[in-house]
Amino acid sequence: MSQRISIVNVGIDRTSYTDTCDRITLLAQQNKSGYVVAANVHVVMTAYWNRAYRQVLANAEIVTPDGMPLVWGLRSLGAKNQQRVYGPDLMLALCDRAAQENIPIYLFGATVATLHQLEQNLKSRFPNLAIAGKHAPPYFQLDAPNFASQLNEDIQLISKSGAKIVFVALGCPKQEFWMSQAYQRLDAVMIGVGAAFDFHSGKISQAPRWMMAIGLEWLYRFSQEPVRLWRRYLINNPCFVILFCLQHLQRIFQAPKR
Numbered sequence: 556m557s558q559r560i561s562i563v564n565v566g567i568d569r570t571s572y573t574d575t576c577d578r579i580t581l582l583a584q585q586n587k588s589g590y591v592v593a594a595n596v597h598v599v600m601t602a603y604w605n606r607a608y609r610q611v612l613a614n615a616e617i618v619t620p621d622g623m624p625l626v627w628g629l630r631s632l633g634a635k636n637q638q639r640v641y642g643p644d645l646m647l648a649l650c651d652r653a654a655q656e657n658i659p660i661y662l663f664g665a666t667v668a669t670l671h672q673l674e675q676n677l678k679s680r681f682p683n684l685a686i687a688g689k690h691a692p693p694y695f696q697l698d699a700p701n702f703a704s705q706l707n708e709d710i711q712l713i714s715k716s717g718a719k720i721v722f723v724a725l726g727c728p729k730q731e732f733w734m735s736q737a738y739q740r741l742d743a744v745m746i747g748v749g750a751a752f753d754f755h756s757g758k759i760s761q762a763p764r765w766m767m768a769i770g771l772e773w774l775y776r777f778s779q780e781p782v783r784l785w786r787r788y789l790i791n792n793p794c795f796v797i798l799f800c801l802q803h804l805q806r807i808f809q810a811p812k813r
Contacts, residue, residue, distance in 0.1 A: 560633070564609065589745070590746070619642070627770070654684040663723050697733075
């Protein structure tokens with residue numbers, strides 16, 4: 556079991572790709588329910604502003620450090636060897652493990668066209684991967700009057716497929732709220748993977764690895780979708796830096812004097 560460290564009031568797990576895949580595989584093989592969150596600055600700041608969302612993260616089986624700022628934060632708080640556990644890469648690692656262990660997966664989210672191409676790409680990369688089903692749900696709001704009935708239909712659809720690992724790509728915070736509602740109603744492990752479907756289907760290009768390594772992936776994504784992402788990066792990022800610096804200063808001043 557990994558140790559969880561608080562960053563701006565959100566617990567982030569000290570984990571790795573291997574540890575996360577091991578834990579998810581074990582839950583899937585035991586037919587247990589749970590959900591995994593790949594947390595970046597956007598996730599942490601959404602939780603900071605929204606108490607209900609913060610509780611959703613607290614109830615997650617695993618919260619991985621998806622973004623480099625969280626990796627650096629964990630390292631500064633004592634997890635010296637912490638590495639990034641990036642949602643899109645975690646998805647591929649889990650598909651590889653699922654193919655080896657004969658664990659059926661399900662693809663939930665995005666669009667019909669994206670799912671079709673994603674399925675083809677995954678089967679090409681992992682020939683033994685069992686894709687039990689896929690579904691692109693119509694656009695919905697969590698507070699819509701028909702959300703409960705639509706959720707029931709989605710859960711029945713996934714349950715009938717026999718899938719034990721469900722990749723959920725609805726975007727933050729919708730996918731985490733959806734997983735928390737489906738939790739314990741599905742005998743499967745759900746993983747919120749955000750833009751991974753778009754990346755692995757080829758719909759959207761990923762940032763170069765060198766930009767990811769130095770924490771500039773946000774700049775690459777912002778250059779691609781400025782209208783949609785400006786608020787996320789130009790407001791959340793500076794706020795996160797300020798709040799984490801305050802947390803760090805408080806930790807320093809509260810440390811016992813020798």
